[in-house]
Amino acid sequence: MIQTVDVLIVGGGQAGLATAFHLTQANKSFLIVEKNLRLGDNWRQRYDSLVLFASRRYSHIPGLKMKGDQKGYSGKEEIADYLENYAAHFKFPLALGSKITNVIKQGDKYLATYNDSNGMAQQISSRALVIATGGFQKPNLLKCASNLSDDVLQLTTKNYQRPSQIPSGPVLIVGDGATGRQVAKELNQTHEVILASSNNHSIKPQKIFGKDYFWWLDKLGLLKANKNSILGNYMRSRNHLPGKDLELRKLKKAGIQIENKVQTIQGDKIYFKGNNRARIKSVIWAIGYHSDYSWLKLKGIVCERGDFLEERGVSKVVKGLYCIGKSWQWTRGSATLTGVGSDAKFIVDNICDYLPPSSMPS
Numbered sequence: 001m002i003q004t005v006d007v008l009i010v011g012g013g014q015a016g017l018a019t020a021f022h023l024t025q026a027n028k029s030f031l032i033v034e035k036n037l038r039l040g041d042n043w044r045q046r047y048d049s050l051v052l053f054a055s056r057r058y059s060h061i062p063g064l065k066m067k068g069d070q071k072g073y074s075g076k077e078e079i080a081d082y083l084e085n086y087a088a089h090f091k092f093p094l095a096l097g098s099k100i101t102n103v104i105k106q107g108d109k110y111l112a113t114y115n116d117s118n119g120m121a122q123q124i125s126s127r128a129l130v131i132a133t134g135g136f137q138k139p140n141l142l143k144c145a146s147n148l149s150d151d152v153l154q155l156t157t158k159n160y161q162r163p164s165q166i167p168s169g170p171v172l173i174v175g176d177g178a179t180g181r182q183v184a185k186e187l188n189q190t191h192e193v194i195l196a197s198s199n200n201h202s203i204k205p206q207k208i209f210g211k212d213y214f215w216w217l218d219k220l221g222l223l224k225a226n227k228n229s230i231l232g233n234y235m236r237s238r239n240h241l242p243g244k245d246l247e248l249r250k251l252k253k254a255g256i257q258i259e260n261k262v263q264t265i266q267g268d269k270i271y272f273k274g275n276n277r278a279r280i281k282s283v284i285w286a287i288g289y290h291s292d293y294s295w296l297k298l299k300g301i302v303c304e305r306g307d308f309l310e311e312r313g314v315s316k317v318v319k320g321l322y323c324i325g326k327s328w329q330w331t332r333g334s335a336t337l338t339g340v341g342s343d344a345k346f347i348v349d350n351i352c353d354y355l356p357p358s359s360m361p362s
Contacts, residue, residue, distance in 0.1 A: 005029045006355060008112055008126035010100050012039045014337050015325030016132030017083060018061040018344035020092045026352050030093065031124060033114055037097040039087050040080025042136065048162045049186055050076040053178070053206060053242040058214040058338040062345075064089055071212065079337075098122070103129065104297045105318065128351050131308070131323040133291070135335050140287045142174065142262060149267040153282035157183070160284050163190045169281030170194060172270055174262055177201065180286035181246040188256050194270075194278055195251065198261035202240045203247045213242040214338060223333050224342070235332055313347050320354055322347045 007023055009016045012034030023030045036042065043050075052059055057070040059079065066074065066082050074082075087094060097117030104111050110129045116122050139156035148154060153167060157179050163186060173184045176197040184195045206213050217223045225231035245251075252258050260273035271277050293302055300317045302308055308315070308323050312330050315321035324343055325335055333339015 002111075003031065003122070003124045005031050005124065005126050007128045007130060007351060008033065008110060008124055009130045009132050010112075011132035011134060011325070012036075012083075012087065012094065012096070013042055013132065013134050013325065014061055014083060015134055015340050015344065016130070017086055017092070018341045019130050019132055019324055019347060020087075021062050021090065021341075022344050022348035023351070024090060024092075026348055028348075028351065028355070031095060031126075032087075032092055033095045033098050033100055033112070033124075035097070035099040037117065038080075038084060039094070039096070040083040042134070043076045043080040043083070045158070045161075046076050047157070047160050047179075047183060047186075048076075049182070052079065052337075054214040054336065054338055055212040058212065058218070058336075061086065061337055062341040073206075095122070100295050102295060102297060108320070110320070127355050128320040128322065130347065130351075131293075131296075131321075132325055134325040135291075135327050136289045137292050138290050139285055140290055141285050142265075142287070144262065144265040145283075145285070147265040147267070148283065152268050152280060154285070155282070156285045158289075163187055166191055166282050170278060172196060172278070172280045172283040173286055174283060175286035175288065176248070177286065177288070178241045178243055178246065180284075181241075181243065181251065183284060183286060184251060184256055185246070185254070188251075188254055192257075193255075194257040194259055194280065195248075196259050196262050196270075196272065197248060202238050204240050204242045206242050206244055217332065223339060224331055226330050227328050232328075232331065236328060313343060314350055320351075322351070 006028040007030040009019055009030055009032045012032045016032050020030060020032055051073050055071050055073055056066045056068055059074055060066045064086050098114045100112055100114045102113040110126050112124050114122055139158045170192045171187055172194045173180050174196045176195055184193050187193050204213055208216055248258055259276055263271045263273050268279050269277060270280055298318055309317055310323055313322050313324050324347055325340060327335040330343055331339055334343050
């Protein structure tokens with residue numbers, strides 16, 4: 001039998017759960033389909049030393065605050081458990097260990113096929129579909145990565161977890177965003193580290209005059225500044241990163257070798273822009289992620305680069321289709337725990353305008 005709901009949510013991370021909260025408030029029926037067997041596993045799979053930049057005060061989604069010292073900072077396990085407890089608290093309907101394989105449009109409804117935790121194919125029909133798979137789907141690699149020798153260990157920020165994974169010898173970190181710099185700083189305690197940097201990010205301290213960085217963003221209205229505003233455009237162009245001792249000069253002083261971006265690769269030899277070179281034993285790719293919408297069998301919903309064509313999460317092409325959780329989808333906080341709730345509220349309001357009244361019992 002085909003299950004029928006008002007809204008199908010694909011992804012059970014913070015974006016999907018925030019959407020579920022607002023759908024519950026709007027009295028809409030829904031199902032969250034999550035590929036992992038446990039909610040929060042996307043966090044549990046990340047590197048062990050991960051600690052959020054935002055304090056607990058700014059690390060929760062609507063309806064349920066995180067426990068503990070609100071001025072303190074959470075690690076990955078705490079965030080993962082919080083998301084799992086959040087769904088249990090509100091008793092959201094879930095299909096865990098289930099991966100969407102195909103979505104088509106039938107008239108004004110979506111028909112999705114997924115394999116459940118037992119490997120059985122299931123189908124669900126919905127009047128609206130929310131893509132909440134987030135911004136961390138498939139790690140990016142440089143094209144020249146295929147030139148690496150088989151003797152060189154390759155990891156990404158998706159599967160790197162701790163220094164013990166890395167064999168002795170020089171390790172190259174490609175990408176110097178917050179994660180790349182944090183991993184480089186961690187590995188510098190046990191390995192010879194090379195950091196390939198192509199951007200001079202503006203690093204801000206985690207605390208300013210004793211207040212959390214996100215506290216200042218909140219009080220100055222920067223968390224809510226949309227991407228089309230003057231403030232939003234300024235923040236996007238500056239690409240501020242909060243963190244402790246992550247400036248390139250401090251990393252270099254600590255003994256990390258800072259190089260320009262990778263130009264080409266031959267075996268275990270890395271050639272950087274500016275003619276510098278190095279030999280490595282392992283490499284960690286930390287150059288971001290890209291989305292995968294291949295399971296959506298809907299024409300024209302992505303551009304040539306593969307980006308979802310949307311405005312504030314609402315599809316520009318197909319009615320009843322939405323996305324949430326993308327970086328700068330609308331504000332600085334769109335891909336964070338502290339900001340995704342307002343995006344979810346906007347999308348659910350749009351869904352309510354699009355759909356006729358639900359038959360879901362109150």
